[in-house]
Amino acid sequence: MTKARKGDAADPLAELPVWARKLAQKYYTKTVNTFLLYGAVRDLQPLTQEDGSRGFGTLRTFLAEELFGGRDHVLFYDRSSGIRSSSPDTQKELQRTMAGYDALYGTDYAKSLPRDPARALQILENFLRMRLSEGRSLALIIDFAETLVPGGEMSHLSAEDRFVLATLEKWAHDPQFLAGDVSVVLLAENLADISPRLSRNPFVAPLELPLPMEEERLEYVRFKLEGKKLAAVSDVPLAALAKMTAGLSRINLDRVLTEALERGIRITTEQLKEKKKELIQAECHGLLEFIEPVNTLDAVAGHAKAKEMLRGAANALKKGRMEVMPMGYLVSGPVGTGKTFLVSCFAGEIGIPVVKFLNFRSQWQGVTESNLEKIFNLLKALWPVAVMVDEADTFLGNRDSGGDSGTSSRVFGSIASFMGNTVYRGKIVWFLMTARPDLLPIDLKRQGRAEEHLALFYPETEAEREELFKVMQKKTGLKLEVPSISELIPTGTRQLSGADMEAVLVRTRFRALAQGREQATVEDLKAVFEDFVPPSYPLEIELQNLVAVQECTSRELLPESFRRLDRDHITRRVRELKNLLEQG
Structure with missing residues (x-):
């Protein structure tokens, strides 16, 4: 032959x-x-x-x-x-x-x-x-x-x-x-x-x-250099270059090396990351968004137990102990609790890439399945990789064909099967994020798929609010000495989410700039707090809190106020809230 x-x-x-x-x-x-x-x-x-x-x-x-x-x-x-x-x-x-x-x-x-x-x-x-x-x-x-x-x-x-x-x-x-x-x-x-x-x-x-593995990329780089020293064209060592180009074909790798050899564009870590992101997104035609994490879990305010669990997983990955890793995580909690940011920071903790599912569905027959196959092939080549699926309850669908010739059912079955393939344990880590985990099909959140269920909640204690304020100060660039942020928050204001706190600090900087000042003051912050009316959806937020409590697989993740609640009471209240929202 x-x-x-x-x-x-x-x-x-x-x-x-x-x-x-x-x-x-x-x-x-x-x-x-x-x-x-x-x-x-x-x-x-x-x-x-x-x-x-x-x-x-x-x-x-x-x-x-x-x-x-x-x-x-x-x-x-x-x-x-x-x-x-x-x-x-x-x-x-x-x-x-x-x-x-x-x-x-x-x-x-x-x-x-x-x-x-x-x-x-x-x-x-x-x-x-x-x-x-x-x-x-x-x-x-x-x-x-x-x-x-x-x-x-x-x-x-x-x-x-x-x-x-x-x-x-x-x-x-x-x-x-x-x-x-x-x-x-x-x-x-x-x-x-x-x-x-x-x-x-x-x-x-x-x-x-399959796309070439690390040793195959290493072999191609050596062939392409033809005896030239890599240091002459690259700041990235040979082994690191082979590792960092996961997900690239040999043709894509050839483009990177040809630019360095013929056009004199030196290969640096940042240039390689940007080029890799560009090539992968071009290959996927907008099916995936490639995210390079810039923060670690230290940048996450609050959620101490969730961070502790994810740090443990990060340490296991660093040691190569993939067999102890969960297949995936279900991250739930009310809107604005920083679910997406937490996942990005976890990836940054261990330096692995993050990809976010974009809309892979198409109105044309067969195209949706073809798009999904492209995504799966890339994920297998990228490992270790974190896969982020936002609004998972609506994005991934379910087994109901919905009158589309069975496409939705086949797509859901393909995703569920791929997620549950234990060959990829620790190599492809799934993060399903949703404010309504009760709407997510049980096929995806059972053991063997999204095994760990993390629940995030708004800060309740003064220490949690202080930590959130400091993190958001750093994010928004607001340099301001505040004795106690809790004292500035008006009495009766509901719990503020991370998104709410960020909005307040951005408005504070805007208020100072509008008055011709570069530096905001405590009075600016106090005035914005008194004027700020956070969006209020009390029934929706209560429902999102309670279904997150129901799904959480760790009692230590729950705030004290939720930890004491009777499970039967939670179930009854969830049912009541759903009825009220349907009637509204």
Whole structure:
């Protein structure tokens, strides 16, 4: 199958990437001849050059020269380029076959091969069968397979698409093809873009091409430098560069290194982070927001027990003890309690990247599943990574299909399955944030998914308010000596959230500036407090507090006022509040 034959003394599969070894092993069983490669199919792959040194080239080159280098004939086909051969000998053989075909059927294919799938696949099948009958070995590589067998309902496919699907399904279990030395390889970036009749066919083997891991990125950087010293172009050491480029393909890594080598743009930690963010967001087309945390948990005001728990998790990650990490966290609490900020600071505590889910749903059939697949592939390459899902109760949906041909149900099932995959424990840490955890499906917040339930509340004690004030002072840049912030807050003002406190301090600075002063005073702050009327939604806030209490998995996280409440009383009051809000 490869340049070296299977019977050689040296293992011909030893130097192949993992996905290629799996393909070869399946091929040698003689039970599968059709392979569906998806994932990083546009990335560079390792090649063995004529002098025995290591090089890199396209997947097309890798398949033709490395994986199928020992085949008699290797052919390529896609809608744009039509039928192509990998060598002059195969091209001559193809021309000879087409001349005979023309004589038999009155066509003129020897001069110009058709590109449309209906005729092209018929020609290819004829060529494959003739060469197999002669005992030849062949490989056919079909690129952009999603344009030939697109995903979606069968009734929505064109007549041509149905013909192609039927042809490829027939090839997959054809006795002559299974018995002969032939491989059909389909290439697509996303498995979800391919018709499930093919991708789930038992005679078709789907194989994912992952983004390069750390050691593979390290190998590519060494190859790209070609003996040059990294220090000449980079402030980042080699090992750190390989680690920090997690989530980048070799092509993306090539862009970073080419800029440094040819344009003299020196690689620094900050420049690399910014470039990585830019490349990943471009790859994801707005599906993910890449957040580089700038704070640690020291920047979080209050929530002492929650910070203690997250610091423990951070220490476990730093020690590489991924097996003790929760699969994910459910972070609940009323609006303005700093749920998003807490998660960002946790990531900053251990220096891992944070990605935030953006809108991956689409009105077009199949696109939502395809977008989700892109996100999952990137997360697997980025680990360790924290995944932030804001307003999780509405964003992730549920198992109810909702009249959308089952898309919502399939998407929810994919997310739940991915979240619960214990292979990623400690590598992909999920944070589901919501003010209404009672609306989040139990499938996501059970053990094995969002295992730890943290509850955040507004500051209640004077010490908590003082800490919140100092943190917000630093954030807003308000330099002001205040003996006691609690004394400035008017009597009767409800508990202030972090967002409320930030709004007060920003208004204080604005008041001073409006009066022609750069420096605000205590009197400015006192005046703003007396004028400030925080948005008041008492029933909603009470409900958000109580459902957070219900979901919390640690009694120590609860303020004293909630810790003493009877659970039955909480349940009854939640039911009452929901009824009142529905009536309102």
